[in-house]
Amino acid sequence: VDIASKLKTNPAKWDRRTIARLISEAEANPKKAEVIVNSILPFTGNAYVIGITGPPGCGKSTLINKLALQIRKKGKRVGIIAIDATSPFSGGAFMGNRVRMREASQDSGIFIRSMSSKGSLSGLSLATSAAIKILDAAGIDCVIIETVGAGQMQTEIASTAYTVVVVLQPESGDIVQALKAGLMEIGDIFAINKSDLEGADKAVNDLTEFLSTGHYRGEWVPEIVRTIASRGKGVVELAQSIERHRRYLESSNGILARKNEIVRNEVKNLMYYRITKIVEKKLNLPESQEIFKDVVAKRISAYDAAKKLMGKNPDREM
Amino acid sequence: VDIASKLKTNPAKWDRRTIARLISEAEANPKKAEVIVNSILPFTGNAYVIGITGPPGCGKSTLINKLALQIRKKGKRVGIIAIDATSPFSGGAFMGNRVRMREASQDSGIFIRSMSSKGSLSGLSLATSAAIKILDAAGIDCVIIETVGAGQMQTEIASTAYTVVVVLQPESGDIVQALKAGLMEIGDIFAINKSDLEGADKAVNDLTEFLSTGHYRGEWVPEIVRTIASRGKGVVELAQSIERHRRYLESSNGILARKNEIVRNEVKNLMYYRITKIVEKKLNLPESQEIFKDVVAKRISAYDAAKKLMGKNPDREM
Numbered sequence: 001v002d003i004a005s006k007l008k009t010n011p012a013k014w015d016r017r018t019i020a021r022l023i024s025e026a027e028a029n030p031k032k033a034e035v036i037v038n039s040i041l042p043f044t045g046n047a048y049v050i051g052i053t054g055p056p057g058c059g060k061s062t063l064i065n066k067l068a069l070q071i072r073k074k075g076k077r078v079g080i081i082a083i084d085a086t087s088p089f090s091g092g093a094f095m096g097n098r099v100r101m102r103e104a105s106q107d108s109g110i111f112i113r114s115m116s117s118k119g120s121l122s123g124l125s126l127a128t129s130a131a132i133k134i135l136d137a138a139g140i141d142c143v144i145i146e147t148v149g150a151g152q153m154q155t156e157i158a159s160t161a162y163t164v165v166v167v168l169q170p171e172s173g174d175i176v177q178a179l180k181a182g183l184m185e186i187g188d189i190f191a192i193n194k195s196d197l198e199g200a201d202k203a204v205n206d207l208t209e210f211l212s213t214g215h216y217r218g219e220w221v222p223e224i225v226r227t228i229a230s231r232g233k234g235v236v237e238l239a240q241s242i243e244r245h246r247r248y249l250e251s252s253n254g255i256l257a258r259k260n261e262i263v264r265n266e267v268k269n270l271m272y273y274r275i276t277k278i279v280e281k282k283l284n285l286p287e288s289q290e291i292f293k294d295v296v297a298k299r300i301s302a303y304d305a306a307k308k309l310m311g312k313n314p315d316r317e318m
Numbered sequence: 319v320d321i322a323s324k325l326k327t328n329p330a331k332w333d334r335r336t337i338a339r340l341i342s343e344a345e346a347n348p349k350k351a352e353v354i355v356n357s358i359l360p361f362t363g364n365a366y367v368i369g370i371t372g373p374p375g376c377g378k379s380t381l382i383n384k385l386a387l388q389i390r391k392k393g394k395r396v397g398i399i400a401i402d403a404t405s406p407f408s409g410g411a412f413m414g415n416r417v418r419m420r421e422a423s424q425d426s427g428i429f430i431r432s433m434s435s436k437g438s439l440s441g442l443s444l445a446t447s448a449a450i451k452i453l454d455a456a457g458i459d460c461v462i463i464e465t466v467g468a469g470q471m472q473t474e475i476a477s478t479a480y481t482v483v484v485v486l487q488p489e490s491g492d493i494v495q496a497l498k499a500g501l502m503e504i505g506d507i508f509a510i511n512k513s514d515l516e517g518a519d520k521a522v523n524d525l526t527e528f529l530s531t532g533h534y535r536g537e538w539v540p541e542i543v544r545t546i547a548s549r550g551k552g553v554v555e556l557a558q559s560i561e562r563h564r565r566y567l568e569s570s571n572g573i574l575a576r577k578n579e580i581v582r583n584e585v586k587n588l589m590y591y592r593i594t595k596i597v598e599k600k601l602n603l604p605e606s607q608e609i610f611k612d613v614v615a616k617r618i619s620a621y622d623a624a625k626k627l628m629g630k631n632p633d634r635e636m
Contacts, residue, residue, distance in 0.1 A: 037621065038619050038622075260607075260611070263610045263613040263614050263620060263623070264601060266613075267613070268597060270620060271628055274624065274628060275628075283586055289578075292582050295584075296574070296578055298359055298362070301355060302355075302588055303355065305581070305585045305588075306589050309589060310593075
């Protein structure tokens with residue numbers, strides 16, 4: 001209640017420092033995250049969560065910058081969480097983020113936060129969930145989650161956001177790659193960014209054709225929006241498309257289904273996170289070292305060792 | 319025993335088709351993998367496992383092609399397992415693999431296999447472990463594991479191989495990136511490939527300086543080898559360096575420590591794999607759906623839901 005009251009004392013003049021500190025605490029310490037999330041729970045559930053993903057270099061950050069400013073025009077507060085789940089080798093795509101979001105970062109009604117996967121993916125997902133709830137409780141109307149890079153985190157966005165925007169660029173076989181990455185199945189809206197580039201018509205046609213085969217979630221037929229983020233083109237249309245999808249979800253059972261999916265995913269990540277700790281503990285037990293020696297000596301197999309460490313009925317007892 | 323006898327009937331004329339089929343079965347079905355691995359266990363433990371990793375484009379495949387041919391010259395059989403753990407967006411770096419390994423693929427004493435992470439990372443790791451054992455039991459003397467891309471899988475190579483070779487190229491801040499990716503700590507040998515490019519001297523100097531600070535595993539001081547894989551240069555030196563590291567491990571406690579680490583990692587992956595299945599099952603129970611509804615309605619938090627699903631004493635009962 002203490003934390004919640006700090007977040008809530010003066011909604012008109014939100015305390016950015018408190019928000020930043022709470023997110024940092026939740027990120028650094030899952031037990032703290034639990035305390036924070038449990039204490040602000042009653043004040044959550046109002047923010048609309050938009051997930052934006054796509055390949056590196058497609059212009060996500062620039063587009064999010066413009067989109068956030070567009071949403072601000074309606075008097076709404078925006079939170080942006082940029083998640084870097086890339087391998088360090090994929091390069092500095094992420095480092096320019098702040099630069100590309102400069103306009104947004106100067107707006108007093110926009111809060112921007114980066115998170116990276118130093119630890120496990122489930123740890124990152126938990127920190128993201130906590131950050132969304134903190135922004136939500138602080139009175140933010142709309143949270144935009146940007147994910148960069150790695151496969152699993154990209155599709156995980158579908159279990160984190162209400163509306164998923166997949167950003168693609170016309171060139172370089174992006175659509176084929178998006179298909180392989182499982183992004184086609186999760187997009188509610190496809191933004192063909194840099195749509196002044198050659199190949200934009202083809203990209204839109206290919207996408208339309210693909211979608212006509214019915215490969216999307218639920219009843220909503222994904223919309224395609226052409227954008228040129230660097231010049232702010234198509235951003236109003238993108239915001240309108242998101243609003244249409246939101247109204248669709250709210251007028252159908254869709255919103256509840258998505259909320260259920262998000263909760264399921266959050267509970268799953270919490271379970272994995274806890275189990276990871278338990279497994280680590282078991283692996284470090286003195287008796288485990290003896291079991292490993294038995295495997296090295298081929299007295300038992302690794303499969304038998306895992307069974308020994310897990311107990312007889314893990315499915316009944318876990 | 320049936321499987322083992324098939325692998326063993328005629329060691330002089332090894333049955334490539336049986337090897338390929340067994341690896342496919344192990345990859346497709348973890349229960350089959352257990353049966354196969356348990357049945358061939360007595361015949362494993364002879365192959366030497368070399369892990370080769372590095373950023374995309376550094377020339378790993380070309381180098382492995384030449385290295386495999388070099389090892390063949392000593393009359394040894396070589397197995398190559400190329401693991402693609404990249405996001406589909408990182409592009410077709412992997413597709414040219416077979417082309418770059420053409421010479422090796424035409425050698426009757428070299429067996430090449432690709433594996434990709436369609437499912438989970440732990441699933442991929444398990445399939446890789448099984449494949450190593452199958453090649454080992456089939457009489458292969460040396461297994462080379464190549465990993466491409468994603469962070470976690472790259473460092474996992476250190477818990478899979480006896481000798482780890484990190485391949486870097488002189489340009490583009492590769493060393494800085496390798497540092498960030500945690501590759502500097504796992505390399506037993508560093509191959510500066512494309513060492514005819516400008517910056518090779520600087521790369522070697524930077525690397526030497528970094529290693530002089532003692533940031534490496536154990537007592538072995540990592541060696542640096544200059545290679546030009548496309549022209550076969552430095553490959554003899556690389557093979558010699560690997561041999562030196564092998565002898566070092568075998569003359570010290572190192573080999574046992576590595577074997578222990580590999581077993582620990584395999585058991586860990588098996589535990590995760592099993593637990594993943596259990597968690598999925600729990601999440602799909604009818605009563606779990608009711609719990610999710612309670613979370614959506616904010617009657618309980620996701621943290622409480624996870625605790626309910628996991629039972630009271632997961633650490634004692636798992």
